[in-house]
Amino acid sequence: KLPTEPTDTRTGEDQEYPDLLPGTQFAKDPTFHLGKNQDGTHVIESYIIAKLDKFDAAKEEGYKFFKADGKTEGLNDRWVKVAEVNPEAKLDKTKLDGYYLYTENGTITEGDMDVTYTPSSTTKPNSISILGPGADTDPLFTYVQLKDMGNDEFKNMENSLDVNISGVAVQAPYTSPSEAVAAAIDKLK
Numbered sequence: 001k002l003p004t005e006p007t008d009t010r011t012g013e014d015q016e017y018p019d020l021l022p023g024t025q026f027a028k029d030p031t032f033h034l035g036k037n038q039d040g041t042h043v044i045e046s047y048i049i050a051k052l053d054k055f056d057a058a059k060e061e062g063y064k065f066f067k068a069d070g071k072t073e074g075l076n077d078r079w080v081k082v083a084e085v086n087p088e089a090k091l092d093k094t095k096l097d098g099y100y101l102y103t104e105n106g107t108i109t110e111g112d113m114d115v116t117y118t119p120s121s122t123t124k125p126n127s128i129s130i131l132g133p134g135a136d137t138d139p140l141f142t143y144v145q146l147k148d149m150g151n152d153e154f155k156n157m158e159n160s161l162d163v164n165i166s167g168v169a170v171q172a173p174y175t176s177p178s179e180a181v182a183a184a185i186d187k188l189k
Helices: 055-061 151-155 177-188
Strands: 025-027 046-053 064-066 079-083 098-102 143-145 164-171
Touching (some): 055 064, 164 177
Antiparallel strands (some): 025 143, 046 098
């Protein structure tokens, strides 16, 4: 069944939707879940960093990614781009490929990237989310619209375009968000 709303069940791996047509919009909401240890021990509070790869190529091909309202293109508001895929490149927020940090409200307050979180004190970066065990992020996006194309182009398509999303949870205690982003980039290369 084509998932038309985020509440539909479609969380399995390697799903296939054979009846999709060009221009179809469907629900797809990549979300990160911070689990709990199987033995019941505490999971460390964490910053969540996502890496998006090949999204710019998909956009150039004509695929579209929409926020929760299904009408506004782009990523959902709480995800803020913090680095390019190539960390040495100048940050270009018009391109989707890159590293994103999960925030409280879609902005990063000046100085928050360098605040070291200490659980026993009140020191905390106010604009950046720190998730605990069992917590979920908002989805990166909520809908995808397939490229609109004519019958001939559709018949001659060999493969669909792959986009890749990966992410890590980096422990927050005694770590600043900038240190977490650097660790995530190193891990997700």
